[in-house]
Each structure stands twice: as structure tokens, then as C-alpha cells.
Amino acid sequence: MTKYILHGGFTRPDNELNRTFYEEIARDVPDGGTILLCYFASQSDDNTEKFTEDSRRLREQSRGKNFIFLLADEVGFSDQLKQADALYIRGGSTPRLLGALKKYPNLEENLNSKTIAGSSAGAYAIGRYSAFHDDESGGKIREAWSPSTSSCVSLRKHGLAAKSKSAFVSNRACSRFGTRRSKGF
Numbered sequence: 001m002t003k004y005i006l007h008g009g010f011t012r013p014d015n016e017l018n019r020t021f022y023e024e025i026a027r028d029v030p031d032g033g034t035i036l037l038c039y040f041a042s043q044s045d046d047n048t049e050k051f052t053e054d055s056r057r058l059r060e061q062s063r064g065k066n067f068i069f070l071l072a073d074e075v076g077f078s079d080q081l082k083q084a085d086a087l088y089i090r091g092g093s094t095p096r097l098l099g100a101l102k103k104y105p106n107l108e109e110n111l112n113s114k115t116i117a118g119s120s121a122g123a124y125a126i127g128r129y130s131a132f133h134d135d136e137s138g139g140k141i142r143e144a145w146s147p148s149t150s151s152c153v154s155l156r157k158h159g160l161a162a163k164s165k166s167a168f169v170s171n172r173a174c175s176r177f178g179t180r181r182s183k184g185f
Contacts, residue, residue, distance in 0.1 A: 002111055003028060009091050009120030013057070022054075023061035025117045029085045031065040036084035038072035040100035041092030041121040048069065050090060058088075073099060081110045091120025096127055111121065 003091060007021045029035060037054050039047040055069040070080050072087075089097070101107060116126060124130035 002113060003034040003115045003165075004126055005115065005117040007117070008123065011065065011119045012088070018057075019061055020120070021117070022103040023063075025063045025086055025088055025115060025169065026058050026065065026067070028115050029062075029067060032068070033085035034068040034070060034083050035067075035086045035088060036070045036072050036080050038077075038087060038089045038122070039092070040072065040074065041090065041094065041097035043092060054088065054090065059101075060146060074103070074164045078104055078106070081107075084114065086115035087111070089116075089118040089122030089125060091118075091122050094121040094124045094130070097121045101125055 005021065005024050007018075011021065012020050026037070033056075035058060037051055039050055040063070051069070051071050055067075058067060058069070065163075070084065072080055117123070118126040
């Protein structure tokens with residue numbers, strides 16, 4: 001089963017909500033498994049610091065498991081994704097991220113049975129629909145890169161306080177605003 005983990009953003013501060021987010025990404029990755037870290041939304045060409053920071057946080061929340069971390073690159077992304085047990089898409093520019101992800105027509109089939117996590121723009125990209133920010137043109141609802149995420153699934157706060165910016169989703173995101181509980185969560 002594919003598990004989607006959505007986070008509202010601001011994953012840099014060391015706090016319980018962010019530790020829980022990284023722990024949930026690591027939870028189903030096997031010892032020796034591979035986590036692909038994607039920074040396609042970044043305005044920077046050098047994401048070494050983010051890669052190091054996210055790798056460290058995932059290692060700290062791994063409960064003693066060892067992981068292989070890959071830095072996603074647009075040329076080899078499809079092959080990297082096939083190797084990965086989990087994909088983390090970090091935030092930045094949503095239009096930039098969606099533009100990059102739409103280059104991969106078979107992206108969704110490579111996500112099956114993996115943990116897919118997104119923060120900020122990464123969460124917007126995973127969801128079927130998202131609102132434009134004030135700094136972007138529009139004021140409308142936009143579609144993400146994955147057109148078949150409209151089938152309904154489970155959404156749950158996974159024990160986090162209602163004020164949490166994190167949501168954990170198993171299977172696929174529900175159409176627009178509806179949710180229901182499903183097996184496994």
C-alpha cells in the first residue's frame with residue numbers, strides 16, 4: 001500500500017511535530033532501505049545543506065535503522081524512484097515543482113507501495129487539488145501532477161494535536177475535501 005504523508009511546511013525547526021513527521025517517513029522503510037530526497041521546488045542549485053539536514057533528521061528518527069539516501073536529480077529521477085522505498089519532496093516553489101514532476105508521465109506507477117512524503121509545496125504536489133498562494137497568479141484551485149489521486153482514502157492526524165500542520169494519508173488522497181477511514185491506518 002502506498003502511504004502519503006503531508007506536512008504544512010517549516011520542517012527545519014527541531015520540535016515534536018517535525019520529529020514525528022520524519023519518524024513517520026522512516027517508519028515503513030526497511031533497514032538498509034533507500035530514501036530519495038527531492039528538492040525540485042528549491043530556488044537553489046545547491047541543496048547539499050538541505051540533503052545533509054534531512055538525512056540527519058531521518059537517521060535520528062529511524063529507531064536504529066540504517067538508510068541509503070539519494071539526492072534526486074531531474075535526469076535520473078525515474079530510475080532513482082524505482083530504487084527508493086520512500087520519497088520525500090521538500091517545499092519551495094510549487095509551480096517550479098509541478099513543472100518538474102509533470103516531465104515524468106509514468107511517475108505514479110513508480111510510487112506504488114512506497115512512502116511518499118511532502119512538505120509545503122511537496123504536500124501541494126501530492127494532493128489532487130491545492131490553492132494558489134498570494135504571491136502566485138491565480139486565486140484559483142490548481143490540479144497537481146497526479147490525476148488519479150482522486151480515489152478516496154484515509155486521512156488521520158495520527159495522534160497529533162489538532163493544531164498540527166501534519167496529516168498522514170494512506171493509499172490516495174480523497175477527492176477535493178472529503179475523507180474517510182480505511183484499513184491500515
